Amino acid sequence: MAVFTAVSLDDLHQWIKQYPLGQAVGLEGISSGIDNSNFFLNTEHGPHSGQYVLTIFENLRFDQLPFYVKLMAHLAERGIPVPAPVPNTDGDLVVALHGKPAIIVSRLQGSSQLDPQPVHCAEVGRMLARMHLAAQDFALHQPNLRGLDWWVETAPAVLPYLSEAEAALLRSEVAYQSEFAAGATYADLARGPVHADLFRNNVMFEGERLSGCFDFYFAGVDTWLYDVAVTVNDWCVDLATGVLDAARVRALLDAYHEVRPFTDDERAAWQPMLRAGALRFWLSRLYDLHLPRAAELLTPHDPTHFERILRERIACPAPNLP
Ligand SMILES: Nc1ncnc2c1ncn2[C@@H]1O[C@H](COP(=O)(O)OP(=O)(O)OP(=O)(O)O)[C@@H](O)[C@H]1O
Numbered sequence: 001m002a003v004f005t006a007v008s009l010d011d012l013h014q015w016i017k018q019y020p021l022g023q024a025v026g027l028e029g030i031s032s033g034i035d036n037s038n039f040f041l042n043t044e045h046g047p048h049s050g051q052y053v054l055t056i057f058e059n060l061r062f063d064q065l066p067f068y069v070k071l072m073a074h075l076a077e078r079g080i081p082v083p084a085p086v087p088n089t090d091g092d093l094v095v096a097l098h099g100k101p102a103i104i105v106s107r108l109q110g111s112s113q114l115d116p117q118p119v120h121c122a123e124v125g126r127m128l129a130r131m132h133l134a135a136q137d138f139a140l141h142q143p144n145l146r147g148l149d150w151w152v153e154t155a156p157a158v159l160p161y162l163s164e165a166e167a168a169l170l171r172s173e174v175a176y177q178s179e180f181a182a183g184a185t186y187a188d189l190a191r192g193p194v195h196a197d198l199f200r201n202n203v204m205f206e207g208e209r210l211s212g213c214f215d216f217y218f219a220g221v222d223t224w225l226y227d228v229a230v231t232v233n234d235w236c237v238d239l240a241t242g243v244l245d246a247a248r249v250r251a252l253l254d255a256y257h258e259v260r261p262f263t264d265d266e267r268a269a270w271q272p273m274l275r276a277g278a279l280r281f282w283l284s285r286l287y288d289l290h291l292p293r294a295a296e297l298l299t300p301h302d303p304t305h306f307e308r309i310l311r312e313r314i315a316c317p318a319p320n321l322p
């Protein structure tokens with residue numbers, strides 16, 4: 001059960017008066033999710049037909065939230081289907097509830113598509129390109145906190161837990177990515193705010209139509225191509241082997257390219273970037289498994305899935321960018 005802070009309708013009676021939503025009339029804990037406490041919240045009125053999600057942040061502090069929450073607001077205002085944060089009557093998007101930071105956002109309709117077909121991948125590619133363009137003029141800046149600096153700093157902490165073969169792969173891949181990131185091709189890549197965690201479980205579909213995406217809490221400024229690589233590594237793989245499915249890759253990349261054409265520098269950087277996207281999640285999963293934070297709440301994800309993907313990307317070139 002992923003509700004770590006208990007909340008009742010009674011608790012909300014006074015608290016919700018700071019919002020232009022009327023009284024809370026329904027509150028139901030959401031069982032998935034491992035970082036935060038989430039609730040479906042129904043209110044008497046409000047711009048989203050009274051249908052909201054209340055999130056209480058279990059690990060992020062107030063000062064860590066503006067980049068993520070304002071980015072969601074920025075994207076929602078530009079028509080990207082992301083949860084729109086609701087301001088209270090003082091204009092604040094993040095407020096305290098039971099002493100922790102909390103937000104109310106619009107509820108997205110639909111459900112996850114965990115067995116995506118090319119048609120779903122095309123929707124994801126199109127939306128990702130629209131999101132990159134819409135975020136270009138976002139005023140706040142925060143680097144990708146799970147980027148190269150974090151890999152270099154974190155790899156030594158997990159090395160003692162690895163087999164010889166795993167440790168050799170991790171060391172050589174961090175070295176490879178450091179060299180790649182120091183090169184001229186990398187420096188010329190387009191960049192801006194990126195989602196950086198656009199996995200299947202963070203996107204909603206109604207039938208074949210993408211109805212929204214959420215979980216912006218790993219967002220940061222990085223190359224757009226990195227975001228594409230992270231997305232392809234999840235949406236277009238065979239989960240058992242990590243092998244890419246060419247039809248899904250084509251669908252996602254072609255749809256992205258139609259909205260925001262890839263550049264020659266991006267074509268040159270594509271294969272290393274897919275490896276970067278695999279390394280990031282292998283390392284974060286290793287870190288969560290072997291060095292769990294005191295406040296870590298549920299079972300970590302399996303690191304070997306991304307080790308397999310990384311080995312596969314090194315051994316076998318992916319379909320090229322259009
Ligand atoms: N705006 C929203 N509209 C509809 N459903 C939502 C919304 N936000 C979150 N959810 C639901 O809540 C669940 C948990 O949300 P989320 O993934 O953001 O939680 P989390 O604790 O940050 O999880 P994790 O870190 O595992 O991704 C989602 O799987 C989704 O079903």
Ligand SMILES: N[C@@H](CCO)C(=O)O
Pocket residue numbers: 197199281284285301
């Ligand atoms: N998408 C991440 C979890 C953090 O949201 C993973 O699969 O490791």
